[in-house]
Amino acid sequence: MTRILLTGSGMVASALASEAHRRGHNVQALPHSEVDMRDLPLLRRRVTEFRPDWIVHTAALTKVDYCQENPREAVEVNTAATKTIVDLAQQLMARVLYFSTDYVFDGSQHLWYESSPTQPLNIYGASKLEGEIIVRKFFRGHVIRTSGVFGERLDGKTERNFFRAIASRYLETEGPISVVNDQHTAVSYAPHLANMTLQLMLEQQFPKIVHLTSKGFESWYGWAKLALESACLDSDRLVPVSCEKVSFRTPRPRNSRLTSEIPEVISLIALHPARQAVEQYFGKVLNELHEEAGIRE
Numbered sequence: 198m199t200r201i202l203l204t205g206s207g208m209v210a211s212a213l214a215s216e217a218h219r220r221g222h223n224v225q226a227l228p229h230s231e232v233d234m235r236d237l238p239l240l241r242r243r244v245t246e247f248r249p250d251w252i253v254h255t256a257a258l259t260k261v262d263y264c265q266e267n268p269r270e271a272v273e274v275n276t277a278a279t280k281t282i283v284d285l286a287q288q289l290m291a292r293v294l295y296f297s298t299d300y301v302f303d304g305s306q307h308l309w310y311e312s313s314p315t316q317p318l319n320i321y322g323a324s325k326l327e328g329e330i331i332v333r334k335f336f337r338g339h340v341i342r343t344s345g346v347f348g349e350r351l352d353g354k355t356e357r358n359f360f361r362a363i364a365s366r367y368l369e370t371e372g373p374i375s376v377v378n379d380q381h382t383a384v385s386y387a388p389h390l391a392n393m394t395l396q397l398m399l400e401q402q403f404p405k406i407v408h409l410t411s412k413g414f415e416s417w418y419g420w421a422k423l424a425l426e427s428a429c430l431d432s433d434r435l436v437p438v439s440c441e442k443v444s445f446r447t448p449r450p451r452n453s454r455l456t457s458e459i460p461e462v463i464s465l466i467a468l469h470p471a472r473q474a475v476e477q478y479f480g481k482v483l484n485e486l487h488e489e490a491g492i493r494e
């Protein structure tokens with residue numbers, strides 16, 4: 198039985214905790230409510246107490262605009278805590294798996310492979326890339342880059358993701374919903390990520406860097422259309438707009454189609470199509486929002 202310590206309790210950590218329990222591993226989660234990644238002495242104590250075989254580091258400041266406005270905090274949470282985690286793993290003879298992002302790229306290429314050159318456009322991407330570099334230098338360190346994560350949180354907090362935002366806007370407003378149609382990406386259903394991640398963790402030859410998402414690429418407009426149509430809602434309310442028309446507070450990569458150059462990873466991704474997961478998740482979120490609205494009335 199592998200001892201797995203998970204930092205954070207967001208979408209990815211929630212799915213990983215469920216899947217790791219299901220597979221019979223000994224899992225300990227460190228939610229933000231118990232350990233702030235900036236409290237390094239407490240982080241050291243909690244990790245050392247558990248003596249993990251693996252530290253799966255998912256906790257991060259993921260709000261892109263907030264990171265841009267609070268660069269120091271972004272570096273403390275996304276970079277400095279990662280250094281402490283790697284130091285602890287070295288002492289405890291543990292392995293580290295660090296979740297990173299498509300935002301380490303500048304979006305100028307059509308497809309992004311594990312070996313593609315990194316060039317973050319914003320503080321979030323830069324702080325995550327610095328964390329990556331620390332993990333990559335560690336000989337028992339591994340990095341998974343992912344994008345567009347969606348899925349439940351199991352810690353009682355409401356998750357933040359694109360599909361939940363579209364569902365809320367659809368139900369709470371009646372007018373048009375503008376969505377960019379020239380920013381392309383893969384989306385990642387957190388249970389898909391958890392399943393593929395745990396599969397890879399079992400392998401002797403876990404690559405240093407892996408690009409892992411659900412299967413399929415679309416523009417954000419395309420993903421929104423797919424979600425609304427899957428729930429038989431009026432997708433004509435969606436208005437495709439170009440990035441130039443939207444004044445993003447923070448620059449973002451135009452094109453972040455993550456793909457893999459590792460045959461085993463390509464085969465794993467092929468087993469996890471995004472479309473069905475979007476349909477299933479979007480339906481569930483709509484039901485929840487309807488129920489919440491019913492309770493408020």
Ligand SMILES: NC(=O)c1ccc[n+]([C@@H]2O[C@H](COP(=O)([O-])OP(=O)(O)OC[C@H]3O[C@@H](n4cnc5c(N)ncnc54)[C@H](OP(=O)(O)O)[C@@H]3O)[C@@H](O)[C@H]2O)c1
Nearest residue numbers: 205206207208209229233234255256257296298343345346
């Ligand atoms: N979400 C995406 O679309 C996406 C895309 C690419 C890569 N990633 C990467 O995937 C990983 C997992 O993200 P996710 O999708 O699960 O995001 P998430 O749902 O936003 O979860 C992030 C977790 O980090 C915690 N956290 C934030 N600040 C913290 C702090 N100062 N101390 C301790 N914990 C803190 C959050 O706690 P609270 O929420 O309770 O504050 C939450 O549990 C991250 O490393 C992220 O960079 C995510």
